[in-house]
Amino acid sequence: MIKNLHLAALAAGAACAPAFATQYLNLEQAQRLMFPDASSFREQDLALTTAQMQQVEKLSGLPARSVHWRVFGAYKADAAIGYLVLDDVVGKFELISYAVGLNLDASVRQVEILTYRESHGGEIRTPAWRHQFVGKTAQAGLMLGEGIANISGATLSATHVTDGVRRIAAVAQVALKK
Secondary structure (H helix, E strand, O other): OHHHHHHHHHHHHHHHOOOOOEEOOOHHHHHHHHOOOOOEEEEEEEEOOHHHHHHHHHHHOOOOOOOEEEEEEEEEOOEEEEEEEEEEEEOOOOEEEEEEEEOOOOOEEEEEEEEEOOOOOHHHHOHHHHHOOOOOEOOEOOEEOEEEOOOOOOHHHHHHHHHHHHHHHHHHHHHHOO
């Protein structure tokens, strides 16, 4: 009986717990938003070599973190027009899923937050904050306080997304740049 009451109390508490996860965009929506002129998207298997991972770390000042990256080439007819890279970073406690659109020269075209799971800090989704990344590269302007403004109350989310974008820009510079 006590066990059943305890389980009922846990279930009632879980039902009342607030859910903060919000999905803003799925992959296809992000692709169309970032590359409206694209006629197709092709997933590319990107696996970095040890030498490339070392280059990414040197360029970004961050651990390369992953050998494998989920990359989609954006094409207009048969001509590549850019890349979209998917990634997740930890905000304060939960994952933030985001996409980075990259130009062929490895500069940032656009950043979109796909899913935000934290209870605070969602301000990183504002267009003005995300627009700060446009045109920047791994070598210039992709650091919080040095080209990217911090957001009070969203410091960890802003820091981690900024670091993630810088890492992706370095991956693009090393492995995708045409």
